[in-house]
Amino acid sequence: MKRKLPVMLFSALMMSSIMLSGCSSSNEPAASSTQPGATDAPKATAKTEPVTLKYIRGSGLSDAEKKYLDMFQQKNPNIKIQVEQTPEGKGGLGDIMEKAAALQAAGTPGDITWVQDVLPWGKGELLLDLAPYMKSDPVLSKAKIPVDSLKALQFKNKQVALPRAENPIIMFVNKDLLAKKGIEMPKNDWTWDQYREIAKKITDPKAGEYGIAYGHFNSIITAGVLPVANGTTPNLYFMDKDWKQSLLNTPSGRSDIEWIADLQRVDHSIGTWEELTKVGSDDGWLKGKTAFEIHGVWEGKNRREKAKFNWDVLPLPKGKEKQIGYNVGTGIGVLSASKHPAEAVKFLSFMHTAEAQKLMMQNGDFPLTEDQEMKQALVETPIWKGTNILATIGVEMRAEPVGAIVGKEEYVQWWSDDVQKAFKEGADLNKPFFDQTQHFNEVTLKLRKELGLE
Numbered sequence: 001m002k003r004k005l006p007v008m009l010f011s012a013l014m015m016s017s018i019m020l021s022g023c024s025s026s027n028e029p030a031a032s033s034t035q036p037g038a039t040d041a042p043k044a045t046a047k048t049e050p051v052t053l054k055y056i057r058g059s060g061l062s063d064a065e066k067k068y069l070d071m072f073q074q075k076n077p078n079i080k081i082q083v084e085q086t087p088e089g090k091g092g093l094g095d096i097m098e099k100a101a102a103l104q105a106a107g108t109p110g111d112i113t114w115v116q117d118v119l120p121w122g123k124g125e126l127l128l129d130l131a132p133y134m135k136s137d138p139v140l141s142k143a144k145i146p147v148d149s150l151k152a153l154q155f156k157n158k159q160v161a162l163p164r165a166e167n168p169i170i171m172f173v174n175k176d177l178l179a180k181k182g183i184e185m186p187k188n189d190w191t192w193d194q195y196r197e198i199a200k201k202i203t204d205p206k207a208g209e210y211g212i213a214y215g216h217f218n219s220i221i222t223a224g225v226l227p228v229a230n231g232t233t234p235n236l237y238f239m240d241k242d243w244k245q246s247l248l249n250t251p252s253g254r255s256d257i258e259w260i261a262d263l264q265r266v267d268h269s270i271g272t273w274e275e276l277t278k279v280g281s282d283d284g285w286l287k288g289k290t291a292f293e294i295h296g297v298w299e300g301k302n303r304r305e306k307a308k309f310n311w312d313v314l315p316l317p318k319g320k321e322k323q324i325g326y327n328v329g330t331g332i333g334v335l336s337a338s339k340h341p342a343e344a345v346k347f348l349s350f351m352h353t354a355e356a357q358k359l360m361m362q363n364g365d366f367p368l369t370e371d372q373e374m375k376q377a378l379v380e381t382p383i384w385k386g387t388n389i390l391a392t393i394g395v396e397m398r399a400e401p402v403g404a405i406v407g408k409e410e411y412v413q414w415w416s417d418d419v420q421k422a423f424k425e426g427a428d429l430n431k432p433f434f435d436q437t438q439h440f441n442e443v444t445l446k447l448r449k450e451l452g453l454e
Helices: 004-021 063-075 093-105 118-123 131-136 147-152 175-180 192-202 217-229 251-265 273-278 297-306 341-351 354-361 372-379 417-424 430-450
Strands: 051-057 079-085 112-115 162-174 210-212 290-296 311-314 324-334 396-399
Touching: 051 093, 051 341, 063 079, 063 341, 063 354, 079 341, 093 112, 093 118, 112 341, 147 162, 147 324, 147 396, 162 175, 162 297, 162 341, 175 192, 175 290, 175 311, 192 210, 192 217, 192 290, 217 251, 217 290, 217 324, 217 417, 251 417, 251 430, 290 297, 324 341, 341 354, 354 372, 417 430
Parallel strands: 051 079, 051 112, 210 290, 324 396
Antiparallel strands: 112 324, 162 290, 162 311, 162 324
16 A cells, blocks of 8 residues: 555645646646647747756766756756655655655645656656657657657557666677687577577586576566567567467467576576575676676676676577567656646757767667667767677567556566576476466456556
8 A cells, every 4th residue: 555655645636736727837738638649739838937847766866967967957047957866775666656746745846757657657647748749849759769668658648758768688798608618609680599509508517607697687588578589479578469468378478488497497507596606606797607698788888897708799589480679668757747847848858869868878878769870879889889789779679568567566576586486496487477477367457447448
């Protein structure tokens, strides 16, 4: 109940605010039933007098982000950004919503907020539909934002958020360890079967060398993309075409789960935690003891600085039917209660300019848009220069399902100890995967009806 309270409170406060205001101010888009791509595109004229935007976020600002905000404020001297950070160590969805509710209760509503999950924001109508602004804003109307990323941030056909960060998940490869075994760097269109075979050849427990790193992403992301790559399911994490039911318990779904588990329990290409700590390979990839590690591009900067061996990157492998990539896109939105929606949208617009993206790329961020100019800028950054980075996003990219799986807390808990032990320590698969999927399929339809999605 603790998680639901901020949503309920904020929703009530929001409705109160809307009723008191009567009708929209001159800075808000005209009321409409706009869907993404709708034809009406209201003009949102920013005020000329000084305005302070409250930006709710779950962490402090990096040096690059400070420069980023300074750049925005220099270009928009009448707009000041005031960061409203959640308490240290508390940057989750519930914490963000509690912060927003507290500001609203104090009569000083926030304007911009992180959006980690569209469902709780969307069901309370707490976020502005950005679709009209995306047609009228000179930057957003031309921005080549990945379509799948936009879809992931929609609720009931409303564009309630835009990508705040694009974080592809890629394959980091220890080229020296492959060469030691006489194995050449795989080609970009390599397969999951090749990945498995190479991992087996690399594995030498006595030397503390393993084919696949222990980290959670190696199993979680594989479970996300493998069923799509193999043609088992149309959507990530074994979900059907409408994201309503899981197909994990189908014969082919079970086979995919078994295949992932066999990387450890049959091939032993992933060392158990006990084995890894005994030989000091618990951080195997950075220590040069592991061939492959699936991780986010945000790790690129750390690896460039710390890896003492030759390495490169590859796209996630190809399955039986196709090759897909995985993108962790986190969202940013404008609160419906904002007193300055036009100025708030102006900040989101600035985020998608070339100069803003290039600045953040120096910090290790990936571009938000798919422009050729941005791709060229990416390969020229110190982090990715000389690497195969463009190939990692040259495949069909799928966005992480932010809010698509209704009742995800009732589904397989991919980060949980039970799941991780099943994948990496040889524990039983039934309870965390097959039993949990059956439970989810029974409850999710009811939850969808409660949200008005059926």
